[in-house]
Amino acid sequence: MDIYLKQAILQVVDRDVGSPVFSQQTLDLTSDITRDYLTNKVKKLSSAQSKTGIIKEEASLLQLITLLETDFINVSQQLVEKWYAIYQMSDDAPSADVFVVLYEQDAQPYLAFLKVNYHQAYTHYVDAESGQLVNQLIIHQSILSSKTQKADEGFSINLASRQFELIEKQYLFSGEKQFYLSQQLLEVEPAPSLEENVRVVKKAAEKIGKRFEVAKHDVVANVKEAIYATIEADGELDTAVVAEKIFKNNVSAQTEFKAEMTDKAPAVSVPVSPAVQEIAVKKYGKQKLKLSNGIELIVPIEVYQNPDLFEFINNPDGTMSVAIKNVEEVISRL
Structure with a gap:
């Protein structure tokens, strides 16, 4: 801007x-x-x-x-x-x-x-009162960020x-x-910040997801996808749209989520400024995953949503595998 x-x-x-x-x-x-x-x-x-x-x-x-x-x-x-x-x-x-x-x-x-x-910070001070120059170390009390x-x-x-x-x-x-x-x-009750609303959305989604036996990692991933999609497309966090995206094809879960959000965050939608929209799209445009074996992944949303490129596979023994597909090149960085 x-x-x-x-x-x-x-x-x-x-x-x-x-x-x-x-x-x-x-x-x-x-x-x-x-x-x-x-x-x-x-x-x-x-x-x-x-x-x-x-x-x-x-x-x-x-x-x-x-x-x-x-x-x-x-x-x-x-x-x-x-x-x-x-x-x-x-x-x-x-x-x-x-x-x-x-x-x-x-x-x-x-x-x-x-x-x-104000913040404290160390700086030098040149003292010449004794007739000789003496460089001293002092604390400055009024340093700005x-x-x-x-x-x-x-x-x-x-x-x-x-x-x-x-x-x-x-x-x-x-x-x-x-x-x-x-x-x-300002004499006003401001609308919650985007960050505060996201925390409320995540907490409510996890609560409803647990009730409907939706895996926690799926819920969190869906929350991120929903926030990214609604803010990128509409410039606001609309809980009705978010509900549909988090609990796909589960109308009962969507209804309970909307009710939970009404209690926790009465505003139906939360508009964001263009600058915040840009920040949010960048922040929520990637899925960050940490697996139990120590592997950490950062996956762009468009890759995460494409089963031809990325997929979770449920194994017969109850464990899970992650498949990364159709990779043309691997670059290793220090």
């Missing part, structure tokens, strides 16, 4: 200092280092762990961020102040830097809020449609763990 950064600002939130240290100028987006860092962080807000939803029209946050494009520095500071008023009440939330980013994607305006926690890593928390909001993607963590508030970003800042 192509991202065009328009404005960005960095605010320092060192909890040992107290109030945030607000910048009076935006970041220099002509700097390749800055632009590369922020672009990668924004892109990584779209992942299989991202929760999704739509901000309500009456949400106080929405009333604030609609002014971002006309008064970016002032409004971004108000946004961080609003967030910090909640964050500072946590018993264990760490110090961090916060980036507020205004950008465009596919000609649509977006806001990104990125919180990057690299551009290849996700922000510790954050969200992006499409300012036109109000749709958001969210990565959040639980912190202690009055002794109780809370997802404060969604509950208190």
